[in-house]
Amino acid sequence: MTQKLYESDAYVQEFTATVLSCAPAQGGYAVVLDKTAFFPEGGGQPCDLGTLGAAHVTDVHTDGTTITHTTDAPLEPGAQVTGRIDWPRRLDAMQQHTGEHILSGALHRLFGAENVGFHIGSPYVRMDTSIPLTAAQLARAEAEANAAVRADTPVHCYIPDAATLAATEYRSKKELEGPVRLVEAGGDCCACCGTHLARTGEVGLIKIISAQHYKTGIRLAVACGQRAYDAVAAICADAEAAGRLFSAPAGSLTPAVENRQNGETALKQRIAALQNALADAYVKAAVPGQPAVLWAEGADGDGLRRIAMAVCAGTNQVACALAPGGQGTSYALAAPEGIDARALGKALNEAFAGRGGGKPAFCQGSLAQPGLTPEAVREKVTTFIINRSIPR
Template identity: 40%
Template structure:
C-alpha cells in the first residue's frame, strides 16, 4: 500500500501542487494514479471528489480504497515523473461552502430540537439532508434566519485531532461509532462533528444559506438546501422568472402573485363557460343522431374528457355504437367509443392493431388514441 500525503488537510485552499507519480495502474476505463502527495480530495463523507488535471491528463474522480488515494485519469502517467496537479477550484470551493453550510444547519437543528442528520448528499444543484424528526415551515424559517446570522458572524472553523481520552470528553455529532484517529470539525457555538470533508476556514465564506423545500421522509423529513454562490444563482433565476412573468402579465414585480390570482380566477370562470357551452353542444349532437344506429364523429379541438362526454351523450340516443375522434397537435387522434349493453373489447383490439392505437376500458365503453389519419380511421370503420 502506498501512503499519499494529504495536502487538502494541510491547506484546504491549495489549488495547485507538484507531486511524483508513484504508481499508474491501467483500468477498464482509463488509469488509476497514485501520487506521493495530493491536494485532490477523494469522495467521502457525503462530499463528491475533486476533479481537475495532472499534467495534460484529466482527473475525472478520486477515491480512497484500502488506504490508497486513487486518481482516475484519461491518460497514463510515467512512474517517477514529476507532475503538476490542478484542482477545479470553483467546484471545490462550491463544495466547501455547501458542506460547511450543512454543518451549521444540522448543528442548529440538533441543538434546538435534538434531531439527528441521518442522511446527507451533495448534488450538483442542491444538498439533501435527512432528519429523524419533523419540522414545520415556521420552524424552518427560524432555522434559516438563525443559521445566516451565525454565518455572518464570520467565526473561525476549528479542526482538531483529539486523542482517545480527550474524545471521551467531547460532545460531537457522528452517524456511527468511531475508532482510531478522529477528525473533529467545530463551528463555534453551532456544531461539533466528526467529519473527513473539506470546509471553509471562516463561516463568512459560506455567504448565505437558503432552505428550499422539505417533505416527509420515513419517520422524519428530507430537506433541500443551497449555500454560497448557489444562493446567488438561485435568486438571479427566480428574479429573472418573476421579471418575465411581470412583463407577460403587465404587473409590477412585487404584484405578480396578485396578477396570477386574477388570471386563475378568470380562467376558472372561462372554463365554466366552456363547459356549459360543450354540454349544450353535446345535447344537440345527441339529439341530432337520435335513432341513427352506429355513428362515427370527428370533432376538432376536444380534450380527452370532452371526447368521452360526447361519446357518452350520443351513445345514449343513437341506438348503436358511437365512436368520437379528435385530432391532437401531433396529428394523432384521441378517441372514445361506447355502446349501450355492447361488448367492444374485440373490436377495440382490432382497431388498435390496424390503426397503431392503444387504449381500453369497460366492455361497453373504451378510450385511447391512434396514430392514423382521418381517412385511415374512416376506411377502417367502413370495412
C-alpha cells in the same frame, strides 16, 4: 500512508510530491503519491480533479490508508511531480460542505433533527433529516444559518486528544473509534473528514431550494455559495417573467395565480355545461336505430366523452364522437349493454392507424390515418360501424 495535505490546509492548490507507484487500472492509471492535496471521494463530498504533471486526474479514492489517483497517462515511479487542484471545483465543494454543516447544526439545535444523509450532487446538495419538519421550521433554521454566515466567524478543523474528544459534544452519523477529526462552524461541531472554508462568511449564502417527505424525515435540496446565488438569480428571473405573464409584480404572484386558477375553474365549468348542452342536441338529432357518428369541432377529450356517453344513453345505440386532436383525429366511443366498445375500438384503430383503449361500455383514442377531412372521417367511421358486424 499518503500525507493528506488537504487536512492541514484546504487552500493548497499546488504541491510537489514523489510518485510511489503507478500501474494500469480501469479508466487509466492508478497513481500513489507520498503526499497529496487531492481530496478523495468520501463523506458525501466528491473527489478533487486536476493534473499531476501533464496527466489529468479523473478520479481519487482511498481505502482509508492509501490515496489512489486515477490519471489518463502514466507517471514514472520515483519521479517528482507537480499537482494542481481544479480550484473552482474544490472551492464549490468547500462552500457546499461548510454551508451544510452550518444548516445541519441549526436544524439540530432548534428541532433535534439529525442529518442522516448528505451528498454534494448537481445542481444541489442533498440533505436527509431524521424527522419531518414544517416549512416554518425550515425557514427559521435557514435564517439562523445565514445569520451565522454573516457573522463571519472562524471555521476550526482539528483532531483533539482522547480526553478533549470525550468531553466534547459533537454530531456524528455513526459511532467512531480512535482519533476523530472535528469541524466547528457557525456554532456547530461535527465529525467530518472533508475540506472546509476558513471562515463562515466565505459561504456567502445558504438557500433551501426544496423539501419533500422522505422515509421518516424530509429530503432537502440545498445550495450554498455561488450555487445559492445562481439559484436565487434564476428564481428571481423566473418570478419576473411569470409576473409579466400575470401582470403582477414579483411578491404578488400567489394571489395572481389563485385568481387565474379560479378563472380556469369557472371556465371549465362553463365549457362542461356547454358540452352537456351540445350532447343533448346531438341526442335529439340522432337517427333512431342507427349508430351515431358525430363531428364535434373544438371538443376536448372530456367533451367527446360526454357527447358519446349522452348520445349512447339517449339512443341505446353505438355513439362515436370525433374531433381534431391526438395523432390526428380524437375519438370517444360509447356502446350500449351487450356491445363491447373495446372490440369496436380495436377495429377502428386497425382500420385507421389509431391507438386507444378503455372499458366494455366506453373507449377512447385517436386515429392517425393521414389526409382525412372531417367529412371523410365521419363518412368512413359511419360506414365502418354500419357495415361491420358489431362484436357482442
